[in-house]
Each structure stands twice: as C-alpha cells, then as structure tokens.
Amino acid sequence: VKIIRPVLDDNVQELGLTRRDVANAIKTSYTGIRAGIFREGEKLVPIVARLPLKERGNVENLEETQIWSSISRRYIPLAQVISSVLVEAEDPMIYRINRMRAITVETDSGSGAAGALFGRLREKIGSIPLPAGVTMEWGGEYENSRKAQGGLMGMIPVAFMVIVVILVALFNGIRQPVIILLCLPLSIMGLSVGLLVMDKSFDFLALLGFLSLAGMLIKNAIVLIDQIDLEIREGKAPFNAILDSGVSRCRPVMMAALTTVLGMVPLYFDVLFSAMAVTIMFGLSFATVLTLVVVPVLYGEALKA
Secondary structure (H helix, E strand, O other): OEEEEEEEOOOOHHHOOOHHHHHHHHHHHHHOEEEEEEEEOOEEEEEEEOOOHHHHOOHHHHHHOEEEEOOOOEEEEHHHOEEEEEEEEOOOOOOEEOOEEOOOOOOOOOOOOHHHHHHHHHHHHHOOOOOOOOOOOOOHHHHHHHHHHHHHHOOHHHHHHHHHHHHHHHHOOOHHHHHHHOOHHHHHHHHHHHHHHOOOOOOHHHHHHHHHHHHHHHHHHHHHHHHHHHHHHOOOOHHHHHHHHHHHHHHHHHHHHHHHHHHHHHHHOOOOOHHHHHHHHHHHHHHHHHHHHHHHHHHHHHHHO
16 A cells, blocks of 8 residues: 655744644545534434545645644645655555564465475575564465474374284284384385485475375285285295295285376376375385385294294
C-alpha cells in the first residue's frame, strides 16, 4: 500500500498552525468525519463529511487542502506549510510470529524439487549478515518436513522393537532375526547411490520410502531363511539346503522386486514423490541382489558356529 507523507515546513507555527491542525484537515478532507447517523428502517447509516470523490481521488489535489488557522482566523492552503510530499510503500498489516514482528519471504521451486532448491539456497542465504536483533528461520516445506520427521523418528524405535519381537517369535531364536536385520544396511548403499545419481534430496517422502523398503527387504529375507530352515528340517545337509533354497527362492524374490521397481517408475516423474520412488527403486534393486548372496553366506557361517 502506498503511503503519502507530507513533510511540514518550519514556518508552520509562524502561520498559527500545529501538526494536529494539519493532520485533522487532511483527515477531514480525505477520510472524513462523522457528521451524524441516518436511520433507514432498522438500519443505521453513518453520515461522513469529506471531499467529493473527484477531488479526493487525485493526489495532486492534496496541496490544495485548506487548513483553518484559529489564530489568523483564515484558511491556509497545505502547499504553504509543506516542503515536499513523500510517497512510501508500506504493508498495512504487522505480521508477528511468537509475538515478534516478522517478514515472510517466499519462493516457488517451480517444476523442481523443493529440497534441491533449499540445498542450493541455504548456504548462500545463511551467509547474509543480519542486523543486530534480527533473526532468520526457515519455514514452508522445510519446516513441515522437519516437524513430520520429528514425529516419525519418535515411533521408529518402537516399530523396530515390535519387528524384533515378531521375528524372534517367528523363528524361536535370535540367530535368524539378526541375519535378517543385517540386510537393512545393504539398502542404504543402493538408495545413497540412487539419490546421488538422480540429484534428489533425502526428504520426508524419501524417509517414508526407506521405511517401506525396509519392510520389503525383511520380507525377502524371511522367505529365504524360512525356506532354508524348512529344507534342513526335511533332512538336507545345511550346505545343500542353503544352495537349493537360494536357487528356488531366487526367481520369486527377483520377480517381486522387479514388479515393485516397475510400479515406482510413474512416481519418479512426479515432483512430490520422485525422491521416494528413487529410494525404493535403487535401494530395492541393489539390496535384493545382495540379499540373495549375503543372507545365505551369513546363515551358513551361523550354522557352522
């Protein structure tokens, strides 16, 4: 909103005027004063006395505003008591965050990912020196993602303990659950490469993708180890059981991973879900291959012990 500020001359008092007289004259001419109330049925309409719209709608007429001087007993044009007129842009509202005055600067990431844009701007904007008493905080998608991740991080240990309890109850031991959980770091290597190659950030949706990926890998490892235990119970030697189970479970596990990866392809082209799609696609592809190799090797070493 443009604010017009008349700058008063030093001869105001010589003409018998005060700043209040000037302010009241401008207010009366442009904003108006309440002269009475008109009753229209049950509706009360205020009567405001001010200049006609044709005169008060033009800023150039401001200097012609007449000011009544109680000392000289005459009207004095505003042009005689001002030296200049300043036109300034000012926000009509004062925004506050936590009871402190605040200015919000917004930007649109366009078709790109907000996380990638934030990564490029954070260091540059953070290096801008701020005046004394001025602080800066990041909001928008970054703030929402941070709050969501904070709430989610508090539940991850609980979910992890539930998974461990279920695995221990399923296999009636600790050896198989430990081997299964060792598959999770394998996915981190794959998703890290994927996010780096595809230039994606590990945002909140990427974290959700990693949690989904962890469930898929645990499922694959359970299928493989359960098949090994089944063939050992049928009387096969541990080495043959591991070898036959790896061969028999390889195709189902690979096909399940392939269908999941292909199902993530459409999400890759979506700006919002692209990081999650990359996390699942690369993490699952990389970890599935290593799971079929690492799990039998670890289980074989565990059986030897």
